[in-house]
Amino acid sequence: MYEGIVQDLIDELGRLPGVGPKGAQRIAFHLLQADPVDVRRLADVLVEVKARVKFCSVCFNVSEADLCRICADPRRDQTVLCVVEEYKDVVAIERTREFRGRYHVLGGAISPIEGIGPEQLHIRELMTRLADSQLTEVILATDPNLEGEATATYLTRMLKPLEIRVTRLASGLPVGGDLEYADEVTLGRAFAGRRSAE
Structure with a gap:
């Protein structure tokens, strides 16, 4: 446990998807050691993306326009x-x-x-x-x-x-994968979705 704002930063980073406690700590210490200009640029982009990016009015994809x-x-x-x-x-x-x-x-x-x-x-x-x-x-x-x-x-x-x-979409075995590592559902779908050899 760190004190004050450093721990707050680690906690906030840890809330991001795919970032665990150790990853959050590594990112926090990277930011602490980074050039202040780089950190400011990151902060500005985060604020700007929240202000400018919205969702497409037709398909709901991310977009800066309607x-x-x-x-x-x-x-x-x-x-x-x-x-x-x-x-x-x-x-x-x-x-x-x-x-x-x-x-x-x-x-x-x-x-x-x-x-x-x-x-x-x-x-x-x-x-x-x-x-x-x-x-x-x-x-x-x-x-x-x-x-x-x-x-x-x-x-x-x-x-x-x-x-x-x-x-x-068809589903099945990945290219370059080994049968022994495929789970039952994936292997079953590969059999069900088989096609004629070319």
Whole structure:
């Protein structure tokens, strides 16, 4: 335990996701030893990002304008919509350069244990968006965990009456992985989603 403001800094850093007590302590001491100009620049960026960044009024991705760059891009395919849990998922999919459609960010996944139901997510906005568009396919790209599966199942039921093609991302073994290290669910999905050899 440190005293005063140093401990306050460690405590605040420890509240960040993925930062444990030791990591928070390392970051705090790095900041204490850093040049004051660098620390001021970091502080300014933190304040500025909170002031300027908001969520896209259409898809709920992060943006500095009313529309994010993807929604504002007329070259994107408006007939395909990829539904993701978080805005960081958009970045992951964009890095693949495989998807040219649009997105809808739910803002999380259904998790009764954490008290998150459909009403806490952007599902109502998704349904409104689907009613007012020329979409032919909705890709459900939720995480392959219990909450993601529950969310995908819920959305599939909601979308069925709309007669829009609903697909799910394939899941299975990672490239370069070993079968012996795969869990049962992943290996089972790899068998269920197998395709013909080329």
